[in-house]
Amino acid sequence: MLRVAVPNKGSLSEAASGMLSEAGYRQRRDSRELVMVDPDNDIEFFYLRPRDIAVYVGTGTLDVGITGRDLFLDAQVEAEELLTLGFGGSTFRFAGPVGEFTDVTQLHGRRLATSYDGLLRSYLADRGVEAKVVRLDGAVESSVRLGVADAIADVVETGNTLKAAGMEIFGEPILKSEAVLIGRPGEAAAGLDVLIRRLRGVIVAREYVMMDYDVRKELVEEAAALTPGLESPTVSPLRDTDWVAVRSMVKRNQTNRIMDELYELGARAILVSSIHACRI
Numbered sequence: 001m002l003r004v005a006v007p008n009k010g011s012l013s014e015a016a017s018g019m020l021s022e023a024g025y026r027q028r029r030d031s032r033e034l035v036m037v038d039p040d041n042d043i044e045f046f047y048l049r050p051r052d053i054a055v056y057v058g059t060g061t062l063d064v065g066i067t068g069r070d071l072f073l074d075a076q077v078e079a080e081e082l083l084t085l086g087f088g089g090s091t092f093r094f095a096g097p098v099g100e101f102t103d104v105t106q107l108h109g110r111r112l113a114t115s116y117d118g119l120l121r122s123y124l125a126d127r128g129v130e131a132k133v134v135r136l137d138g139a140v141e142s143s144v145r146l147g148v149a150d151a152i153a154d155v156v157e158t159g160n161t162l163k164a165a166g167m168e169i170f171g172e173p174i175l176k177s178e179a180v181l182i183g184r185p186g187e188a189a190a191g192l193d194v195l196i197r198r199l200r201g202v203i204v205a206r207e208y209v210m211m212d213y214d215v216r217k218e219l220v221e222e223a224a225a226l227t228p229g230l231e232s233p234t235v236s237p238l239r240d241t242d243w244v245a246v247r248s249m250v251k252r253n254q255t256n257r258i259m260d261e262l263y264e265l266g267a268r269a270i271l272v273s274s275i276h277a278c279r280i
């Protein structure tokens with residue numbers, strides 16, 4: 001039975017369970033449940049703190065897990081990213097009191113507060129910056145005002161928390177994070193290929209829509225160049241032999257631009273529909 005770790009709380013929890021449900025797996029109904037067996041799919045889900053998931057996977061106790069890239073790298077365990085899941089996006093950044101820092105090199109000899117000390121220490125070491133790292137559990141933005149640190153390294157999404165604490169970001173982003181599926185390198189547990197294929201199906205169904213349109217035969221090459229699809233668009237004959245029907249997958253976030261360009265080219269009856277599920 002494939003053993004999978006799923007975040008039990010925090011920003012990633014609901015989206016991770018939602019994605020697994022959409023992929024056809026049974027998920028817990030009550031947020032206090034710790035384990036959920038799905039015998040039909042020969043799979044077992046363990047609901048754990050996202051920070052701990054890398055540890056369980058890294059030691060081989062569980063086969064794979066869903067966690068944030070930042071949490072995975074912070075844990076410094078023997079595992080690898082198998083799939084990026086397209087939710088839980090955030091940026092890990094330096095921040096300090098407004099107007100005080102502009103560059104990472106200014107952190108030399110200063111105190112830096114963070115909840116991600118593993119990640120931060122290796123970043124600083126790679127750049128030869130010697131700073132004192134103060135490990136805190138959360139609410140890191142308050143540490144400067146309270147006098148335990150000079151600057152921080154933390155997850156920034158909207159920037160509202162930083163602003164409220166009188167701080168601003170500086171330097172290049174340390175890391176761009178999102179939810180990932182992690183596993184042990186070189187170990188393919190039974191059923192893992194099916195899990196990955198199903199999750200890919202959910203990701204693609206969310207990222208793409210199906211576009212149908214009619215176009216005059218002589219314009220089909222130009223139209224197909226606008227909608228190349230994943231492999232190649234389907235072109236079907238119409239009763240009016242001067243026209244053909246074209247069907248192709250397009251990126252959801254480009255739908256309107258492509259429809260405008262197709263219309264200008266002369267395509268008509270341009271229809272867009274959602275993809276409910278797929279295997280690519």
Ligand SMILES: Nc1ncnc2c1ncn2[C@@H]1O[C@H](COP(=O)(O)OP(=O)(O)OP(=O)(O)O)[C@@H](O)[C@H]1O
Binds near residue numbers: 068091155156158
């Ligand atoms: N706005 C956000 N705040 C914190 N973490 C976020 C945010 N958006 C995405 N994430 C990601 O969620 C993961 C943090 O998980 P964690 O369980 O700490 O969530 P949390 O929202 O900080 O919950 P809590 O602090 O209440 O436990 C990281 O991978 C982080 O990049």
Ligand SMILES: O=P(O)(O)OC[C@H]1O[C@H](OP(=O)(O)OP(=O)(O)O)[C@H](O)[C@@H]1O
Binds near residue numbers: 139154159160162
């Ligand atoms: O840029 P923003 O949209 O304001 O989001 C970023 C904030 O959200 C997270 O805090 P969380 O609520 O998880 O509290 P914590 O610091 O106690 O973990 C993170 O640690 C930042 O403080």
Ligand SMILES: [Mg+2]
Binds near residue numbers: 138
């Ligand atoms: Mg948090």
